[in-house]
Amino acid sequence: MLKLIEIDAFYGKSQALHNVSLDIRAGEFVxxxxxxxxGKSTIMKCIMGLVEPKAGxxxxxxxxxxxxxxxxxAALGFGYVPEGRRVFPDLTVEENLKIGGYKLTDTKVLVRNxxxxxDMFPRLKERRRQLAKTMSGGEQQMLAIARALMPEPKLxxxxxxxxxxxxxxxxxxxxLIKKLHEEGITVLLVEQNAxxxxxxxxxxxxxxxxRITLEDTSSNLICNKEVVEAYLGA
Amino acid sequence: xxxxxxxxxxxxxxVYALTAMGATLVYGILRILDLAxxxxxxxxxxxxxxxxxxxxxILLSFAGAIALTGFFGFVVQRYLYIPVLDRPPIVPLxxxxxxFIFIQDLLRLVAGPRIREFQASLxxxxxxxxxxxINPTWxxxxxxxxxxxxxxxxxxxxxxxxxxxxxxxQDLEIAKAMGVNINQVVAYNFLLxxxxxxxxxxxxxxxxNSVFPTMGDVPAYKMLAxxxxxxxxxxxxxxxxxxxxGLIETLIAGYIGFFxxxxxxxxxxxxxxxxxxxxxxxxRKA
Numbered sequence: 370m371l372k373l374i375e376i377d378a379f380y381g382k383s384q385a386l387h388n389v390s391l392d393i394r395a396g397e398f399v400x401x402x403x404x405x406x407x408g409k410s411t412i413m414k415c416i417m418g419l420v421e422p423k424a425g426x427x428x429x430x431x432x433x434x435x436x437x438x439x440x441x442x443a444a445l446g447f448g449y450v451p452e453g454r455r456v457f458p459d460l461t462v463e464e465n466l467k468i469g470g471y472k473l474t475d476t477k478v479l480v481r482n483x484x485x486x487x488d489m490f491p492r493l494k495e496r497r498r499q500l501a502k503t504m505s506g507g508e509q510q511m512l513a514i515a516r517a518l519m520p521e522p523k524l525x526x527x528x529x530x531x532x533x534x535x536x537x538x539x540x541x542x543x544x545l546i547k548k549l550h551e552e553g554i555t556v557l558l559v560e561q562n563a564x565x566x567x568x569x570x571x572x573x574x575x576x577x578x579x580r581i582t583l584e585d586t587s588s589n590l591i592c593n594k595e596v597v598e599a600y601l602g603a
Numbered sequence: 604x605x606x607x608x609x610x611x612x613x614x615x616x617x618v619y620a621l622t623a624m625g626a627t628l629v630y631g632i633l634r635i636l637d638l639a640x641x642x643x644x645x646x647x648x649x650x651x652x653x654x655x656x657x658x659x660x661i662l663l664s665f666a667g668a669i670a671l672t673g674f675f676g677f678v679v680q681r682y683l684y685i686p687v688l689d690r691p692p693i694v695p696l697x698x699x700x701x702x703f704i705f706i707q708d709l710l711r712l713v714a715g716p717r718i719r720e721f722q723a724s725l726x727x728x729x730x731x732x733x734x735x736x737i738n739p740t741w742x743x744x745x746x747x748x749x750x751x752x753x754x755x756x757x758x759x760x761x762x763x764x765x766x767x768x769x770x771x772x773q774d775l776e777i778a779k780a781m782g783v784n785i786n787q788v789v790a791y792n793f794l795l796x797x798x799x800x801x802x803x804x805x806x807x808x809x810x811x812n813s814v815f816p817t818m819g820d821v822p823a824y825k826m827l828a829x830x831x832x833x834x835x836x837x838x839x840x841x842x843x844x845x846x847x848x849g850l851i852e853t854l855i856a857g858y859i860g861f862f863x864x865x866x867x868x869x870x871x872x873x874x875x876x877x878x879x880x881x882x883x884x885x886x887r888k889a
Contacts, residue, residue: 438784443780
């Protein structure tokens with residue numbers, strides 16, 4: 370479904386990704402694990418078109434999308450939950466959802482999907498007219514997920530869901546993502562919290578200073594001594 | 604007398620608001636200071652004047668000057684700002700200063716350095732009461748500014764493109780990821796901003812009966828101060844700041860008869876307000 374082929378990416382002069390290749394098949398739940406600064410978010414940004422790779426190719430459902438502007442990718446079926454939530458602070462909850470569904474041309478579908486989001490998160494319905502910045506971190510995370518679901522994505526890209534959230538909210542969010550996955554959405558989850566990510570994902574990549582060092586099923590990764598020492602805590 | 608002075612202040616404030624609005628919108632979205640917006644003000648005034656001299660139709664001159672300057676804004680963003688957007692903010696700032704100087708010298712070459720008169724007859728007369736005279740140019744300025752600002756308000760608050768603008772101003776990267784075509788947003792932004800500046804330029808040309816190449820100088824400085832005072836990229840804040848400064852400079856010049864010229868009064872007021880409220884009247888950050 371999504372292929373990254375030998376991607377090199379830079380921030381200014383420093384290289385963030387070296388020769389990164391990923392292959393995500395439809396229906397999978399894949400995670401990318403790595404320490405802070407390993408380049409996990411850069412991979413997400415390359416996929417979303419927010420960082421342009423210097424070399425390599427990105428293919429989505431057989432299409433070469435490497436040089437496509439970000440705003441055209443939204444319509445391809447990507448749902449993006451960025452690192453740190455990044456809801457629009459001075460827009461209301463409902464306006465945030467509308468921007469999430471910006472590419473939906475049919476107003477009826479937009480309204481229906483907003484209702485769906487409210488069914489899934491009744492809390493957001495209560496706060497629909499409230500500015501996003503006035504909500505708690507957990508509520509903003511719900512909004513970020515709901516916003517990503519607005520265009521009915523086929524592939525959900527989630528960047529660091531555990532960042533700045535209480536453990537109970539992290540578990541809640543991950544359970545929700547698992548449910549979405551079971552409903553048929555392909556999931557790519559980038560996480561620092563390897564323990565939790567491997568519990569939910571089927572397969573994982575280990576990223577170390579911009580390079581993929583390991584790729585395996587979650588059950589194998591949990592047993593891998595190196596991984597346990599580096600990311601799971603002894 | 605007081606009503607007369609208040610109206611005068613409102614007229615000045617309206618012109619400031621229109622001049623600063625384009626640059627405010629641009630700053631709100633791209634975080635660059637577009638000084639050349641004040642050049643659009645002079646271009647608008649000249650275009651309006653020449654169209655009026657050749658057609659004698661004030662409506663046509665407004666429409667033509669606004670369209671021409673708006674198109675110029677489109678060209679400027681497409682070929683000057685978009686290519687340097689990923690550079691540090693000093694690069695677009697210097698580009699805008701360069702463009703501003705270029706515009707002034709171009710106007711000097713094409714139209715000559717001297718001050719030209721802009722005496723237009725409007726299709727409506729003055730409103731006169733026993734104590735009060737509102738001349739037609741004032742009416743035009745207040746009504747047209749109110750209409751344009753109302754249009755902008757409607758656009759920002761109630762339309763899809765307006766929602767996209769607000770989202771882009773808050774988080775450009777995420778707006779892109781959600782499917783907002785940033786290039787289009789920026790293009791519309793410049794188009795509208797330059798059209799507003801052009802409108803202000805024509806109206807000021809008529810108000811003071813003078814159009815000259817460097818007429819954008821003082822508005823440029825005031826525009827920068829107003830953007831800061833309005834809370835950096837907040838359109839409502841800019842309007843509030845513009846009207847406030849318009850009233851302050853008019854009332855002080857009219858009543859106290861200060862020894863400084865009115866532009867100086869405006870800047871002194873701006874400095875004092877910024878010392879008291881350095882974050883501006885309405886800052887974005889809560």
